Amino acid sequence: MGKTISEKILSEKAGRDARAGDVLVCEVDYAMATDGSAPMAIDYFNQMGGTRVFDPDRIVFVMDHYSSLSHRNTTELQARMRAFAAAHGVTIHEVGDGICHQLMVETGRTLPGGLFVGADSHSVTGGALNAFATGIGSSDLAATMICGRIWLKVPHTIKVVLTGRLGPGVYPKDIALALAGLVGADGATYQAIEFSGPASAELDLDGRLVLCNMSVEMGAKAGIFNADRNTIEYLRARTMAPFKPAEADADARYRRVITLDVSGLTPMIARPHKVDNVGGIDASIGIPIQMVFLGTCTGGRIQDFHQALRILETAGRIAPGVQLVVTPASREVEAELRRDGSLGRLAATGATILSPGCGSCCGTAGPIPADGANVVSTANRNFKARMGNGAASIYLASPAACAAAAATGFITDPREIEERLR
Amino acid sequence: MRIELEGKARLLGDDINTDYIISSGRKKETLDPDVLKRYLFEALDPSFAASVAPGDLLVAGRNFGCGSAMEVAVTVVLAAGIRAVLATGFSRTYYRNAINNGLIPIECDTAGIHEGDELRVVLDDEGITVTDLTLGNALPGLPLPGIMLEILSSGGLVPYFRVHHDFKT
Numbered sequence: 228m229g230k231t232i233s234e235k236i237l238s239e240k241a242g243r244d245a246r247a248g249d250v251l252v253c254e255v256d257y258a259m260a261t262d263g264s265a266p267m268a269i270d271y272f273n274q275m276g277g278t279r280v281f282d283p284d285r286i287v288f289v290m291d292h293y294s295s296l297s298h299r300n301t302t303e304l305q306a307r308m309r310a311f312a313a314a315h316g317v318t319i320h321e322v323g324d325g326i327c328h329q330l331m332v333e334t335g336r337t338l339p340g341g342l343f344v345g346a347d348s349h350s351v352t353g354g355a356l357n358a359f360a361t362g363i364g365s366s367d368l369a370a371t372m373i374c375g376r377i378w379l380k381v382p383h384t385i386k387v388v389l390t391g392r393l394g395p396g397v398y399p400k401d402i403a404l405a406l407a408g409l410v411g412a413d414g415a416t417y418q419a420i421e422f423s424g425p426a427s428a429e430l431d432l433d434g435r436l437v438l439c440n441m442s443v444e445m446g447a448k449a450g451i452f453n454a455d456r457n458t459i460e461y462l463r464a465r466t467m468a469p470f471k472p473a474e475a476d477a478d479a480r481y482r483r484v485i486t487l488d489v490s491g492l493t494p495m496i497a498r499p500h501k502v503d504n505v506g507g508i509d510a511s512i513g514i515p516i517q518m519v520f521l522g523t524c525t526g527g528r529i530q531d532f533h534q535a536l537r538i539l540e541t542a543g544r545i546a547p548g549v550q551l552v553v554t555p556a557s558r559e560v561e562a563e564l565r566r567d568g569s570l571g572r573l574a575a576t577g578a579t580i581l582s583p584g585c586g587s588c589c590g591t592a593g594p595i596p597a598d599g600a601n602v603v604s605t606a607n608r609n610f611k612a613r614m615g616n617g618a619a620s621i622y623l624a625s626p627a628a629c630a631a632a633a634a635t636g637f638i639t640d641p642r643e644i645e646e647r648l649r
Numbered sequence: 650m651r652i653e654l655e656g657k658a659r660l661l662g663d664d665i666n667t668d669y670i671i672s673s674g675r676k677k678e679t680l681d682p683d684v685l686k687r688y689l690f691e692a693l694d695p696s697f698a699a700s701v702a703p704g705d706l707l708v709a710g711r712n713f714g715c716g717s718a719m720e721v722a723v724t725v726v727l728a729a730g731i732r733a734v735l736a737t738g739f740s741r742t743y744y745r746n747a748i749n750n751g752l753i754p755i756e757c758d759t760a761g762i763h764e765g766d767e768l769r770v771v772l773d774d775e776g777i778t779v780t781d782l783t784l785g786n787a788l789p790g791l792p793l794p795g796i797m798l799e800i801l802s803s804g805g806l807v808p809y810f811r812v813h814h815d816f817k818t
Contacts (some may be wrong), residue, residue, distance in 0.1 A: 250794050252816045263673070267680060267720050275810035298677040348718040348742055362719040364746035366806045374815040378796050412664055413712035417741055446712065448741055501664060589717070590674045610666050610716060612692040615674045 229476025254532040263348035271369035281375035283316035289327035294592040325557025325583040329350035335466030339454040355435035357454035383482040389426035393489030396642035399434035400625035401439035404495035408505030416446030496622035500611040517631040522554030526605025535630035546636030554586035590615025650802035668717030682728035703730025714743020749806035756791040
């Protein structure tokens with residue numbers, strides 16, 4: 228009987244043949260923590276009697292959840308991270324460098340066939356590069372900082388076969404939302420998702436990152452793509468490190484196979500206050516919107532802003548009464564948007580542009596919505612109070628649909644505006 | 650190892666995410682669970698925190714602890730004097746964080762439990778048994794993988810690591 232990608236990677240990292248359900252202790256390639264999780268991890272590290280980290284080059288700290296101005300106490304948390312990083316030689320990304328998940332990809336650290344743990348639930352994002360990447364808490368991260376290992380139960384796998392071609396106005400975010408609706412918020416709990424099929428192969432890296440990022444919104448332990456020419460070209464420009472992609476065997480055993488023909492998808496939206504409360508955007512059209520957020524580890528990459536800008540410039544304005552907040556996922560994304568002129572053009576539409584990081588996504592580092600406000604966001608979660616105000620309602624959609632709402636002041640099918648371009 | 654708990658059921662719904670347990674925004678103020686416990690479940694019910702008595706047991710539906718992997722969502726529950734959470738299902742990060750801090754996560758069918766029911770939880774080498782003393786019925790819990798039992802019986806990952814300095818295979 229053949230093996231899934233997860234069975235192969237985790238067997239390799241544990242040095243023994245393993246199957247779904249087996250409990251292993253695996254060698255970790257990289258361990259990552261943010262200013263949201265590292266301070267507690269440092270406390271656990273000290274309480275565990277940690278004196279040195281297993282390998283400072285394989286531990287990465289990222290300050291992304293809190294901007295430098297967000298709160299006096301958070302600057303103190305960041306100071307503790309800097310002190311620990313300096314004492315142990317751990318790599319640190321400063322405030323404004325970007326979101327941890329984007330940085331782990333851009334810096335060429337996330338590699339096919341590798342095992343990556345991050346003390347942040349969206350660490351699953353790295354699966355876009357054929358890694359087994361998963362989220363853990365601060366205590367597990369502390370233990371891994373000490374020994375370089377983690378215990379993992381090899382997950383069963385759901386195979387998601389994507390077929391067909393995305394129609395106009397429909398984007399990878401719409402696939403992710405459609406899957407969240409189909410699978411449900413706990414439909415993939417304790418399981419991995421393998422993305423395959425011709426439409427998966429056609430997605431570029433940015434699109435794959437969106438799907439993997441949102442796999443945790445279905446409860447998944449990991450979301451993984453195959454490595455192909457796109458993957459290898461992306462990495463060749465970023466790292467000299469060797470890697471060995473993991474491919475599922477033809478006779479691998481899956482717990483469930485879901486086939487989705489993406490040709491039939493329309494723009495989707497997740498309504499308050501659950502990510503799996505998903506429907507076609509047509510049923511939500513006309514709902515007034517007061518805040519639009521373009522950014523995050525789901526929707527803060529170059530293509531996302533290009534998508535949004537096309538809509539905003541076609542419409543020619545931001546509707547009165549709408550606050551548009553733009554936050555690039557990383558400094559590299561920001562620099563490219565500046566170089567190609569997008570950043571200036573976004574600013575010219577009237578958007579507020581913040582420095583890279585998590586921003587408004589989780590109410591920690593950017594503008595928060597007002598009482599009673601409806602927000603539409605490119606993010607991955609719409610829980611009540613997620614953006615820092617429990618009296619606001621959050622909708623999730625593609626960057627194009629978010630921009631369409633910014634342009635009109637209410638939820639709008641982005642195809643209506645895109646049609647003017649044709 | 651044998652852990653025996655008795656307490657009153659505090660009912661919660663499905664998909665209780667970690668931000669509902671404790672808001673990410675509150676983490677900006679402090680990570681001290683003894684302070685944060687004042688805001689336990691504030692997004693769901695601002696009066697909840699004040700009504701919790703030490704020894705109470707949380708009883709939830711599907712997908713408890715989904716969302717962020719933040720560990721204060723476990724330490725704040727323990728600080729409120731709650732030693733176990735019963736749910737139909739947990740997010741994997743919450744489950745791990747719970748074990749690592751000595752909060753007992755129990756997967757069982759919680760549909761029949763009512764608010765205020767007196768519950769008894771017994772965790773030993775045979776497995777986990779929950780008894781609803783008010784209704785007089787037993788609810789079998791799902792067993793924990795061996796390594797989780799060891800971490801839990803050590804009192805959490807900190808004492809486990811102080812002894813072993815590594816994960817034991």
